[in-house]
Amino acid sequence: MSLKKDTPLERIVNGIYTENPVFCLILGMCPTLATTTSALNGVGMGLSTTIILTMAELIISLIRKIIPDRMRMPAYIVVIASFVTIVDFLMEGFTPGLYKSLGIYIPLIVVNCIIMGRAEAYAGKMKPVSAFFDGLGMGFGFTIALFLLGSVREIIGAGTWFGMKVTPASYVPVNIFVLAPGAFLVLGFLVAIMNKLKIGAGRRVGVDPALGNMCGDCANCMKLGLCSGREACDAVKEAVPSDNAVTASTTPADKKEGV
């Protein structure tokens, strides 16, 4: 599947499949684990993040030329935090039930690695239309991942799906899947299944299929949240041949110039 780069469709496919933020990039773990106690909570979290991500990417892309390079991080944070506050109020007013069950994780969207990562890696460099669809694609990818995780946990752990009973009456729900350990366990297995599929299909030339689309070391990466994608990562590796992850991660400014 080869689509023209940076077109709306390519961006959406990229966000949902090629660079799925949860399964491939391993970003945004806190809300992924914390809010997927049920399918509904997962989808609610995913959609609110999608709205914030899309709007923040659009605005950042529009103002990218007037933000001085040194001030870009604080500027991004203010844009993102403003949208989070707006969504926080809207949810409190219109979906009070969901607002209550997501709780503190709504304001915490501010520090969601996906949003900062995409702002830094994509919206800060690209035209508004591409950035908008990149946000949409990444948001949908995130929502789908949360929906999957929430569904598995809710069905196994409570025997229901979106609140409806789906398992036979003789099934005893395994409570631990709704509790904290279940989140880690289900996500671990879902990523392992994804890896297995990729190894089997052996697609994407030049990329170790087990490692996904970034430099391949996301789980051990020091700069989670400031990730600028595979190209930037390779550039850092060339610049720092000793493979010193610590040095590489503390100089995001140098990294940017290297791209």
Place this chain on the structure above:
Amino acid sequence: MEIIMIAITACLINNVVLSQFLGICAFLGVSQKSDSASGMGMAVTFVLTLSSLVCGVIYKFLLIPFHVEYLKTIAFILIVAALVQFVEMFTKKFVPALYEALGIYLPLITTNCAVLGVALLNVQNDYDILTGTIHGFATAIGFWLAIVILAFIREKMVYNDIPKPFKGFPIVMITSALMSIAFFGFAALK
């Protein structure tokens, strides 16, 4: 007595990483070696305690008097970002030994959701400034404990033969699940 209970709850029973899922990025990212994990834990303890204090003060003496509580998300994230920068500059100049130990971890803490999460929880639970600071400190100790334990396990795990699809991230998740189950035992302390 109540403060001690809050501290134990924040540190062990409601462990910040293993039951509240805050600070997962750092928990996964810096837990390959035990000494860097310990450094990260130390840096988080330092910043979290300080930021709980500063956010508490600003909320009480600036946001409440002007009736702009709804700005707390924006205010807190900026305070955390500025504080981290300030701590970095301060330690670099005046406590070089501490800077050597914490330096590389400090910039990463800005995106650590545990810091912002604790500041928001303090407001949500109506803690006063002292309780809030102790809550922040205890939470950070809990983070430190969890990340060091995971780092020790991962150091041993290097020698194990793990199925290929589980290498890297998935096996760490499953390890965390087991740790999380173990931490459930602390619930009996309540």
